[in-house]
Amino acid sequence: RAQAQTLKIAVLLPQSGYLAQAGQSCHRGALVAPQVLSDLGYKVELVHIDMESNPDVARTQTERAINEGAHCIVGAFDSAGTLAIAQVCEQRQVPLIVNIGAAPQLTEQGYKFLVRNFPTGGMLVKNGLHQIQALIDATKIAPKSAVFLHANDNFGLAQRKGMDALFPKSGLPFKLLESIPYDPKAQDLSVEVTKIRGLNPDLLLVVTRAADAIKLVRDTVRQKFQPMGIISPGAPGLYDEEFYKALGPLADYHIDALPWANPKSKVTQALEAAYTKAQPKFRFAVECFNVGFTFDALMIAGDAFKRAGTTNGPELMKALKDTNLADHVMIGGPIKFDEKGQNNDIPSASVQNRNQTPTVVLPAEVATMTPVLPMPPWQGRK
Amino acid sequence: MLNVENLSVHYGDAQALDGVSLAVDEGAIVAIVGANGAGKTSLIRTIAGMHRPTSGRIVFRGTDIAGLPSHRVCDLGIGQVAEGRQIFPSLTVSENLDMGAMLPHARPHRAQNRDRVLAMFPRLSERIGQAAGTLSGGEQQMLAIGRCLMGEPKLIMFDEPSLGLAPTIVHDVLKTICDLNAGGMTCVLVEQNVAVSLKIATRAYVLENGRVTLSGSGADLLADERVRQAYLGI
Amino acid sequence: MTAITLNIVVQGILTGLVYGLMALGLSVIFGVMRVVNFAHGEFTVVAMYAAFLLFDMLGVSPLVSLLPIAVAFFFLGYVLQRSLVEPFISRAEHEQFILLVGLATVVVNGLLLIFGPDAHPINLPYSFDSYTVGSLFIDKVRVFAALGAFAICIALFLFFRYTRTGTAIRACADNLTGAGVVGLNVKQLYAVTFGLGFACIGAAGTLMATIADASPGLAPAYTLLAFVIVIIGGLGSMAGALVGGVLIGISEALAGFYIQPSMKSMFSFALLIIVLVLRPQGLMGRRL
Amino acid sequence: MIDIWHRLPMRGKMLCLAALAAAIAAPLVADRYLLSVLILVFYFAYLGQAWNLLMGFAGQLSLGHALYLGLGAYTATALWTLFGIGPWIGVFIAIPVAAAAGMIVGWLGWRFAIEGVYFALLTIAFAEFTRIGFDHLQITGASAGLFLSVNSPGSDKWWNLGGGPLLYYYLALILAVAATLLVAWLRRSPLGYRWLAVREDPEAARAAGIDIFRAKMIAMLISASMTAVGGVFYGFYYRNLFPSQVFDIGRSIEIIMAPIIGGLGTVFGPLVGAILLTPLGESLTALMQHFGVNTPGAKSIFYGLTLMVIITLQPSGVWPWLARKLGLDRPRT
Amino acid sequence: MTALLSINGISKRFRGLAAVSRVSFDVSQGEIFAVIGPNGAGKTTLFNMIAGAIPPDEGTITFAGTRTDGLRSDQIARLGVGRTFQLVRPFPALTVEDNVIIGALMQTKTVRDAETIARDTLARLDLFDKRTQIASSLTLPDRKRLEVARALATGPKLLLLDEVMAGLRPTETDRIVATLRDLNRDGLTILLIEHVMRAVTALASRILVLHHGAAIAEGNPEQVLRDPAVVESYLGAESL
């Protein structure tokens, strides 16, 4: 049998259903990837599949994709969907590269055909707390207290667990007054904000879903509550286009400590150029988290294929495990996976919204601006 | 005035009327008698357009009204005082009367008709703002008749107007019907009270299991041995 | 009562009134036709998008577009009833259910297809303002929306109480056979009722758009919320919808504040279960 | 049992046997994808039978069956991950847990005369209530989810329900066939007759000496128990559980689609419905992919439209119509 | 003869309307007892109370030595009281045979036996040929017979029949009368409401006349039908 010249990758993303917003954002990254990858010498062919935010669909569609010749799967933004896919990949010995998915269990359940180039909830929090310390050092603020607000879903709770474990050991110079979970299906956050206002913390640490971040800031402004800053240890919401559209100047100065595209990387620049051309309606600066991780996942696949020289699952997987990819989009050292398939070196940057654009402010070597804290008061921002 | 020709009606698979024909002349009182479930109500509902016949014609003053929706039939001038009165219990008496006059042809004369009805049933004007569900049975029957008159019908079909009423009130109701008829109204009367309805009817039909088995003048039927045995218990 | 508790309660009442308005459309349609509109939340979101479009393209404030959207929704409801729902009026509940769930799926995914998954906000000059009363902060948009909800509810009440069409619709709800007997055009009145229910949905969605950002994902949550509210208040009762909304608003606010925000809807459902068991017709409903 | 078999017309017997043989032999020809679709078909057929028992036979509309599904799934998987108690034992604990929940819902509903839409909303309320409760239940991982270890090929272990698709395929097939037989048998049992009486006219059923509360409670008991078994299957098939997924109202709706579209209150309806609907969704996806359409949501629009068309054209479901076409319905004079 | 059913001063009001007031009577084992009276006199309400469909406001009902007031209708049915409904209520979507099997299942545990009972009963009521039809497609007289069949199949000691002859032709009436007589001869006690005097006189050994909820006469047919009060309020409707 003639050896395939290109690697066929099925990209499963929740393009409809309740995760559609993030899924479509990742999808845009996947759309521009083949061209950029081919310029970089990787030969991949993509099949785009909508998993409808539904694990049942994720599972059958993975089976179908593999039947129709997919050599490798990339997906699926959401942990439940990813796990459904992982079952199939494991059975069929087809590698799964997780683009985004923070549940620690993904790499703790013994999957042999799964690698993840994305931090676990705990890693995100750990890095996030480091970034907060760095922010305090850089801006010389002296917060005395903080409140942690998180969505009570699988992503939020993973972060919460990280927070509970790591905050006491972090040596941060403020007190964590309370951790407040909220129901992501609930319709407004005014009670939550009132409760926070009552606690009156200096910092507000949040883990939100996209639409909730808007509600949160809006109610905070309306209730005239003015913290020093709103900082997230790596959650979506604070840097989405809809966030900027909804809040305008009030969207500025919030900080997300999360892995980010490295503006100084050649690959990033190439991707940005291609993306800007292909998706004129979207800003790379805003989308680079989803786009970047999705792209990197595809590149990891392409790279492994190049080295393995075969589309055979186990061999491809072996090559994946040996990945050592220095040039990639997201900041951090070379991409490597441990024996569980986890990349442990995915540092976070501090990204602050400035002029309604997420801007890297820390670490200094990749920063394009310096952080501003405490954030300017809500009033007079217009 | 009204000619029913060979009318058949089904509820699902069940046949309720089987080729019924009858004629109602202008100014007459036509009685339809028959046992429970014989199909009397079905006949009335079908004429009134509340149920589609499977076959047959219903000609009212020259137009075939079979299959027309009930609001069209009412607007042509066929009024109905239905089985069980069918008033609107949570609406006031006044609102109930208004509902009778929603028909396009009757709308302009709402005020006059209302005065006429209230003059006819003074009891109703005493209770004009009361919820109709709180009226006594007899009053409800008056309201049902009054409401029907608000629609300026040329023909009224009464379905068991005396049902559940005390004998004295039954008397009142039947007298009202006779009075209306005396004033020129054509009436179709369905009554359990066979003896009385045959007595006041100009013409009568006996309905059995969805078929007309006997017809004739009221007096003829009253004298008919079969009728006496089956319906009068004599 | 501390200032914060008071503030929470006031917020709860305002939010509840808007929720109540949102549930009103469901209640009107059920009260008259006994049809449970399982696509309720979906159409609320459609109205939110309509408000967004008018604002985004023509700069019309939702408080102004309220009327045209409500009118447009009236016709939408009217047409839907005449074309789709009419044959299902006397059919079994589960058949209506499938029809409306199918419709809901089409609507939600249609929105996704047309507008994409992102939330679409309406930024009014006063979106972020609040009134300060003593130590209370009361959101301006919530006040407007609550007042709007109240006004619409009163308008609807007056319509049902004092107009002839309104009376005729009540008559249909009261005694359908009776309505046929006196020659009311029941089909038409049903369509009008469906239209009115939809006008409520349109108005509620428009007001909702000032508080929340339109996105397809909201729809199922709105449907569920509306159910909870009308069952508590009494399916078919207009005042009940507002009362139910306010009760839910307050109970969620208090539970969220004193117990735990993520558990607040649990209390709504608990309240629903208790009401169903003790008073199945709802707090303001007539006997079943 | 044998009695039912004899009642079937010859053609029906042949069809049944042929279908069963085909289902058993399917893995010989079907690829893994087809198999995974068939697993869903039988899984939904099974759950549809469970729901059909309560709604189609006893006439009680439940829109909250996700409650029993979730309780079954959570009980068995938690027993396995926390205490190492395998699913074959766990299922016998999952069943009473879900049945108890069903009893509570039924008792509250029917003792207080809650009927129809109101009962349906009560069931939704319970499912949602439980969902949020599980979002906070730390022992099962709360909203972060509950996970089972991976299923590697060659590690097929039927005793802990871990393995390849064949295991799940035959399990789902057995469940669906067993449920269908159970339902067919119950339909012809005194209990089945009582349920039908309750569904048709509760007052007249009483006059025939039927304790309608009891009849409904038994229906709920069986239906919830069967659904719980489906939940155990779900838990071990997907190997991860999140309250927001498994208790979701969307699950409850998914469960009831097949029996309604197939034919409520018929023995074969849920089976036919599942055979129609699951592949319908799949083939829509495949078709759109084939034509290179990548518009998220378009598939669901077609799916929704199809539901509307079917229910408008065949309100009592596809099976009664199909049975007539195939000449399989019992002759009536 | 012992009293199988004994009614003692029962009353029922509906929102102020006294549908039944202080009615007392006994039905002996093995007799046919008729209740007559004008429309709305309270006959059906009386039946509903005996069958347990509605609870009496006051008074006691004793059936075969057991107090039954306050029991649910299904409990009373299991004690041996079968009933029909004036507005017939067969199980509409089921076949005739299934309808009767449901009744028969009260006597027996197995469907097979119930089927045998059902077929016997159907044969007795001339419905055997129609046993595979769907109940809702029957004509009214057939549905009435089906009601009787279902009630009979429960194997009652006492059968309550609410206007089962209404709407039947004289020949059909005679057939049912004969059937009922047969059943009675086999030991069944029957309590019937009837407007068709021909049937009442043919069957009843005693008659109770209700008027406006109250019993105005009770006794054997000759006496009662000649009672002036009865003639005035019920029979002599020719007095307008």
Ligand SMILES: Nc1ncnc2c1ncn2[C@@H]1O[C@H](COP(=O)(O)OP(=O)(O)OP(=O)(O)O)[C@@H](O)[C@H]1O
């Ligand atoms: N909506 C319906 N669905 C099915 N069958 C019906 C319906 N309405 C009436 N029937 C049946 O049609 C037949 C005729 O009924 P109808 O009500 O016309 O009789 P009726 O002569 O008015 O009797 P009554 O004296 O009791 O009022 C009966 O067998 C009845 O059971």
Ligand SMILES: Nc1ncnc2c1ncn2[C@@H]1O[C@H](COP(=O)(O)OP(=O)(O)OP(=O)(O)O)[C@@H](O)[C@H]1O
């Ligand atoms: N559930 C109820 N609610 C209110 N009133 C009722 C109810 N049932 C019966 N009634 C009233 O009680 C009175 C007696 O009714 P019942 O049905 O017992 O009369 P009946 O003697 O059987 O008459 P018919 O010969 O017409 O069947 C009537 O006035 C009736 O309207």
Ligand SMILES: [Mg+2]
């Ligand atoms: Mg009648």
Ligand SMILES: [Mg+2]
């Ligand atoms: Mg009666």
